[in-house]
Amino acid sequence: MADCPPGAGDDPGGRDTAVAPFRVLTTYNFFEPGFRAGGPVRSIARILDTCSEQTSVTMVTGDRDLGAREPYPGLSGRWVTRGRARIFYLCPRRPGQWWALWRALRQGHFDLLYANGMFATYSIALVLAARYGLVRSTRLVIAPRGEFEPACLSRRPLKKRCFLWWWGRLLRHRADVAWHATSPLEATRIAAVFPWARIEVSPVQVALPAEPIEAAPHHGVPRLVFVGRILPSKNVALLVEALALVGAPVSVDLYGPVEDAAYWARCRRLIAGLPAHVDLRYHGELRPEVVRETFARYDAFLMPTLGENFGHVIAESLSASCPVLCSDRTPWGPVLAAGGGTVIRELTPQAWAREIDRLLGRSATARHDARRAAGAAYRTWRSSVDGPNVLDRLRLRQGALPAGATTSEPVPAASPGTR
Numbered sequence: 204m205a206d207c208p209p210g211a212g213d214d215p216g217g218r219d220t221a222v223a224p225f226r227v228l229t230t231y232n233f234f235e236p237g238f239r240a241g242g243p244v245r246s247i248a249r250i251l252d253t254c255s256e257q258t259s260v261t262m263v264t265g266d267r268d269l270g271a272r273e274p275y276p277g278l279s280g281r282w283v284t285r286g287r288a289r290i291f292y293l294c295p296r297r298p299g300q301w302w303a304l305w306r307a308l309r310q311g312h313f314d315l316l317y318a319n320g321m322f323a324t325y326s327i328a329l330v331l332a333a334r335y336g337l338v339r340s341t342r343l344v345i346a347p348r349g350e351f352e353p354a355c356l357s358r359r360p361l362k363k364r365c366f367l368w369w370w371g372r373l374l375r376h377r378a379d380v381a382w383h384a385t386s387p388l389e390a391t392r393i394a395a396v397f398p399w400a401r402i403e404v405s406p407v408q409v410a411l412p413a414e415p416i417e418a419a420p421h422h423g424v425p426r427l428v429f430v431g432r433i434l435p436s437k438n439v440a441l442l443v444e445a446l447a448l449v450g451a452p453v454s455v456d457l458y459g460p461v462e463d464a465a466y467w468a469r470c471r472r473l474i475a476g477l478p479a480h481v482d483l484r485y486h487g488e489l490r491p492e493v494v495r496e497t498f499a500r501y502d503a504f505l506m507p508t509l510g511e512n513f514g515h516v517i518a519e520s521l522s523a524s525c526p527v528l529c530s531d532r533t534p535w536g537p538v539l540a541a542g543g544g545t546v547i548r549e550l551t552p553q554a555w556a557r558e559i560d561r562l563l564g565r566s567a568t569a570r571h572d573a574r575r576a577a578g579a580a581y582r583t584w585r586s587s588v589d590g591p592n593v594l595d596r597l598r599l600r601q602g603a604l605p606a607g608a609t610t611s612e613p614v615p616a617a618s619p620g621t622r
Contacts, residue, residue: 349512
């Protein structure tokens, strides 16, 4: 760990190099050691950890986790070294920290500004800083991180429509601006809002092993699990309503941070009305390092989500040989069809209750076979998704894309493609 900003005359990553690296300044409101913001944190961590020696990354992030009142111990207002990257943990309510950060960033010129999150505070600050010359850069790339998902845009829709209008006015005629989509589906959704957008498609990278956890047989009452943030887009209430309709004994565990107290109160009322043969328990947050070993204890992961841009938690479930019962609003349909689980296209309690009853009616041997099939589907998918780091791809990309163009590498048939 280091307290000082990158030194004057050095590259913004804090190194003195003979050959000038490709300098990247990136932002996101949340980062490790936090974990409550979910998949984007893991995606960005993977990008930082796998970029080449030719790429120098400086990151600005918040000094506390999503929903936390207190900052991370010892990190607020400080620079931290993570591999070849340098990270500044900023408290937005401390003007002195903003001043110190700007003094450090203005020392050099960045080849790329990589903004994670279209509605994120630090992304907005980064775009405005570049627009008014407070930070010098050659190119801007925006990674929405699922914010063009219909479920996301439907929350506070008027505010977001006004904001998208502002984004369009600010960025439309700039040839140095592009967007990073993690799938062809996300690229289509970006283009639907901004038809003029220049879009780079590069799949999400995951820090998961090549081999799944071996499925262990289980002969007791079927055990099901939900892991995710507790808010309307994850659709936990529908899951509880479905469980009220199942006819066989089942054990269900819920894990995840509560982000919407009113929604969780509704879920708790539904849970209180469950029949005696449905044993549902809430266990609070689950730290990232124990997610896979937790999934390994269950017969299936229930995920009636209203929409996922990627869905890291689905990959984690499959990596533990835990089949996934999922809505059709994720890019994981081909992997689930190949043995990873079941896609439930109808988002109603009745449809979900039917699929859960079908699972509960299987023998212990059949459930174990399904877990082994999920592990095999994961193994096939995992072998297809390792590709070049997106920052290195952008470094190698010469010039800007023509307006409305989309570039991508071929997406393997078993990889996600259609949260």
